[in-house]
Amino acid sequence: MKMLDRPEASNLIEMRDVGKRFANGTVAIRDMSLTIRDGEFVSFLGPSGCGKSTALKMISGLLSVSGGQLAVNGHPPGQGRDNADIGFVFQDATLMPWATVFDNVYLPLKLSGRSRAEARSRVEEALAMVGLANFAKAYPRELSGGMKMRVSIARAMVTRPKLLLMDEPFAALDEMTRAKLNDEVLSLWRSHGLTVIFVTHSVFESVYLSSRVVVMAARPGRVVHDIPLPGGYPRDASYRMTPEYTESCRMVSNALEGTMDHVDLNH
Numbered sequence: 001m002k003m004l005d006r007p008e009a010s011n012l013i014e015m016r017d018v019g020k021r022f023a024n025g026t027v028a029i030r031d032m033s034l035t036i037r038d039g040e041f042v043s044f045l046g047p048s049g050c051g052k053s054t055a056l057k058m059i060s061g062l063l064s065v066s067g068g069q070l071a072v073n074g075h076p077p078g079q080g081r082d083n084a085d086i087g088f089v090f091q092d093a094t095l096m097p098w099a100t101v102f103d104n105v106y107l108p109l110k111l112s113g114r115s116r117a118e119a120r121s122r123v124e125e126a127l128a129m130v131g132l133a134n135f136a137k138a139y140p141r142e143l144s145g146g147m148k149m150r151v152s153i154a155r156a157m158v159t160r161p162k163l164l165l166m167d168e169p170f171a172a173l174d175e176m177t178r179a180k181l182n183d184e185v186l187s188l189w190r191s192h193g194l195t196v197i198f199v200t201h202s203v204f205e206s207v208y209l210s211s212r213v214v215v216m217a218a219r220p221g222r223v224v225h226d227i228p229l230p231g232g233y234p235r236d237a238s239y240r241m242t243p244e245y246t247e248s249c250r251m252v253s254n255a256l257e258g259t260m261d262h263v264d265l266n267h
């Protein structure tokens with residue numbers, strides 16, 4: 001497995017033969033083995049139903065595993081003292097419509113018992129990170145789709161996580177807003193030394209963002225390719241014009257098309 005250009009980076013996530021079978025018998029994930037190192041930007045790419053969200057939720061501890069071993073920072077998910085070190089961004093911004101932007105971002109700190117006064121500087125810091133310092137008093141209905149997603153990212157960042165899990169966060173946005181948010185996520189990743197796992201259906205998005213693309217197939221959900229990408233960082237719009245980008249898109253696209261040949265209808 002190719003490492004990042006940081007040889008000292010340690011393993012943050014270790015999955016060994018991880019499986020997930022839901023109560024109704026659906027095998028959402030079978031034998032998923034993967035190591036993700038501190039500081040990587042990894043995309044999970046695959047067709048609908050291949051278990052991308054399920055894998056992300058197991059890593060976050062939101063879903064239990066039904067087989068195999070999964071460790072995050074050396075602990076079973078949800079059990080280490082570093083749990084607060086995980087931020088989760090969902091496809092919908094999932095904001096509370098009755099609460100201000102400030103209160104939406106404050107929520108994780110409120111749940112961990114911090115008063116508004118104690119949390120104020122952290123919330124303001126998180127809003128500044130996503131360019132919304134002047135919108136603390138606004139309500140979600142006053143914001144565009146891209147701004148709502150920025151609030152959602154600020155809410156995930158307010159606990160200062162080491163690991164940011166993003167489940168198709170920009171799928172519903174127009175292309176320009178999506179490209180802008182892609183750049184903002186890359187900038188947060190670099191400036192905060194994050195590890196990011198990013199779920200997407202888009203070959204282009206995965207190649208633009210990631211140092212590595214994990215391609216998954218469905219029925220049952222599993223990893224079929226693990227592709228390290230050669231392009232370095234920082235990346236901006238000019239990266240989309242490089243032969244490296246074009247070649248990576250071609251390679252990842254072929255791998256994704258191949259997932260349709262692996263469908264096992266017995267599951």
Ligand SMILES: Nc1ncnc2c1ncn2[C@@H]1O[C@H](COP(=O)(O)OP(=O)(O)OP(=O)(O)O)[C@@H](O)[C@H]1O
Nearest residue numbers: 022024026028047048049050051052053054055221
């Ligand atoms: N709570 C659940 N109970 C039963 N089956 C489930 C549950 N959640 C997901 N599944 C099934 O598990 C499989 C994987 O679902 P998952 O949502 O992880 O896929 P995905 O790759 O993220 O899909 P999409 O790209 O459409 O979001 C699917 O067949 C789905 O129907």
